Amino acid sequence: MKDTPIVWTIAGSDSGGGAGIQADLHTIAALGGYGCSVISAVTAQNSVAVKLVEAVSDEMFLSQLQVLAQDMPAKIIKVGLLSTVSHVNILTEFLQGMSESGNKPYVIYDPIAVASSGQSMADNGLQDAVINQLLPYIDLLTPNADELEEFTQVVITSSHDIRRSAKVLLDKGCRSVLIKGGHLELVDDLCMDFWTDGEREIVLGSPRIDSDHKHGTGCSLSSAIATALAQDFPIEDALVLAKAYLNQGLKAATGKGQGPGPVAHLGWPENPQDFPEVILPGSELGRLLNLQGELEEGEGFASCDTLQLGLYPVVDSVQWCQKLLDMGITTLQLRIKDQPEAEVEQDIIDAIALGKKYQARLFINDYWQLAVKHGAYGVHLGQEDINDAVLPQISRAGLRLGISTHGYYEMLRAKKIRPSYIALGHIFPTQTKDMPSRPQGLERLAKYAALVPEMPTVAIGGINLERAPAVWQAGVGSIAVVTAITLADDPQAVVTAFNEIMAS
Ligand SMILES: Cc1ncc(COP(=O)(O)OP(=O)(O)O)c(N)n1
Numbered sequence: 494m495k496d497t498p499i500v501w502t503i504a505g506s507d508s509g510g511g512a513g514i515q516a517d518l519h520t521i522a523a524l525g526g527y528g529c530s531v532i533s534a535v536t537a538q539n540s541v542a543v544k545l546v547e548a549v550s551d552e553m554f555l556s557q558l559q560v561l562a563q564d565m566p567a568k569i570i571k572v573g574l575l576s577t578v579s580h581v582n583i584l585t586e587f588l589q590g591m592s593e594s595g596n597k598p599y600v601i602y603d604p605i606a607v608a609s610s611g612q613s614m615a616d617n618g619l620q621d622a623v624i625n626q627l628l629p630y631i632d633l634l635t636p637n638a639d640e641l642e643e644f645t646q647v648v649i650t651s652s653h654d655i656r657r658s659a660k661v662l663l664d665k666g667c668r669s670v671l672i673k674g675g676h677l678e679l680v681d682d683l684c685m686d687f688w689t690d691g692e693r694e695i696v697l698g699s700p701r702i703d704s705d706h707k708h709g710t711g712c713s714l715s716s717a718i719a720t721a722l723a724q725d726f727p728i729e730d731a732l733v734l735a736k737a738y739l740n741q742g743l744k745a746a747t748g749k750g751q752g753p754g755p756v757a758h759l760g761w762p763e764n765p766q767d768f769p770e771v772i773l774p775g776s777e778l779g780r781l782l783n784l785q786g787e788l789e790e791g792e793g794f795a796s797c798d799t800l801q802l803g804l805y806p807v808v809d810s811v812q813w814c815q816k817l818l819d820m821g822i823t824t825l826q827l828r829i830k831d832q833p834e835a836e837v838e839q840d841i842i843d844a845i846a847l848g849k850k851y852q853a854r855l856f857i858n859d860y861w862q863l864a865v866k867h868g869a870y871g872v873h874l875g876q877e878d879i880n881d882a883v884l885p886q887i888s889r890a891g892l893r894l895g896i897s898t899h900g901y902y903e904m905l906r907a908k909k910i911r912p913s914y915i916a917l918g919h920i921f922p923t924q925t926k927d928m929p930s931r932p933q934g935l936e937r938l939a940k941y942a943a944l945v946p947e948m949p950t951v952a953i954g955g956i957n958l959e960r961a962p963a964v965w966q967a968g969v970g971s972i973a974v975v976t977a978i979t980l981a982d983d984p985q986a987v988v989t990a991f992n993e994i995m996a997s
């Protein structure tokens with residue numbers, strides 16, 4: 494319990510239980526966080542109407558913030574309903590103090606000025622206070638299209654409007670914006686969410702879910718993002734996970750009263766059908782949205798003809814390839830880093846010839862043009878590599894493609910390209926490569942592997958004989974290793990031991 498990350502929700506109480514504090518706490522608990530609440534207002538509402546909204550006193554509002562800060566500091570703060578200008582001022586000052594002392598957590602603000610039933614819950618002038626004071630302390634603002642229009646006065650009819658309004662908010666000081674697609678009508682059947690921090694853009698789409706029971710969707714989504722961030726998922730993965738959580742909850746939602754019912758809270762999403770698709774820049778929608786880049790779905794890559802690629806050594810010389818092939822290895826990679834093409838071409842030719850002689854699946858890392866030129870079995874590329882490579886050239890030449898991924902978002906992006914396998918890493922700390930991401934660990938590995946049952950998966954990073962049984966249990970189809978073999982006193986014995994583990 495001690496290591497369950499603390500997430501604060503600063504929001505209004507919904508007596509109907511479907512939104513506000515109640516939805517937030519359900520979501521935070523369902524996704525493995527510990528929720529603390531700062532109640533900004535009490536609402537008397539049911540599924541049909543909001544009868545009364547009563548803000549708590551300024552003293553009570555501030556006091557909740559202070560006592561929590563003293564004893565239960567937040568890893569992430571989610572803010573929902575703020576109904577008075579003085580609450581906005583108090584919160585702004587509080588966050589400013591945290592910021593000045595260098596310990597302001599990441600803050601998500603899901604603006605709620607108008608209830609879905611239409612009744613206003615906020616003071617006049619609140620919006621100005623938010624825009625002019627609070628926004629510089631907000632790391633992520635999550636408006637829907639209506640709230641966005643209210644905030645920016647930009648009417649959203651095109652992707653240009655989305656960017657323009659996001660820029661208005663970023664210019665006011667918030668660090669990033671997620672424009673939720675629930676009310677966006679740009680694409681008929683797709684509920685599309687657009688995130689930007691002014692540099693990067695992420696667009697996630699899911700089929701619209703036809704349900705009468707959508708109460709608390711905004712609260713649940715922003716709390717899900719907060720809880721994922723509190724568990725150190727990067728923002729792109731938090732967005733994916735939160736959307737999957739919401740889709741899962743919307744599909745299972747049922748009415749509890751006469752009116753619209755709440756989103757269901759069912760725990761960590763695992764069904765691939767609930768996960769959104771990543772909109773690629775080269776897709777029809779990506780072009781409509783003017784997304785930067787070329788990546789497109791294409792025709793997919795040749796299959797490896799098995800989901801189980803087995804032990805997959807990654808080595809840096811033809812000599813190692815020869816040695817491993819002699820030991821009976823059937824999947825391997827030549828990974829020579831950062832050399833001029835002319836210097837590696839002969840090694841690549843020799844490794845490809847060896848792979849063919851032994852009828853092995855020999856992948857060439859990075860040097861995709863040479864791999865195509867010399868007819869390799871396959872190519873392995875990382876996240877940056879796939880932005881630069883001309884993927885249709887690789888697929889048309891009939892080469893297999895393996896792609897490195899480091900979390901939900903990259904996996905879903907890679908999946909759209911229909912590669913021959915997806916590598917998941919790094920699982921444990923590794924000395925072999927400087928990794929910008931954190932080690933994923935076994936729990937996440939199992940979740941990722943279950944998301945792509947139709948595709949071969951490869952676990953990589955810090956895997957040795959001791960760790961291999963648990964990695965294998967996580968359900969991957971292959972284990973890739975560098976130093977476990979290349980630094981072993983007896984590589985043959987290590988290969989035999991890995992094979993035994995993976996045969997069970
Ligand atoms: C099987 C496998 N998985 C991951 C990688 C890493 O590829 P990448 O992220 O492009 O990094 P470099 O290996 O190029 O440094 C890999 N090579 N093989």
Ligand SMILES: Cc1ncsc1CCOP(=O)(O)O
Pocket residue numbers: 918919922923924925926953954955956973974975976977
């Ligand atoms: C190339 C690469 N990509 C992710 S981790 C890694 C290195 C794995 O090496 P090791 O098995 O020695 O940890």
Ligand SMILES: [Mg+2]
Pocket residue numbers: 858859873874875878
């Ligand atoms: Mg690479």
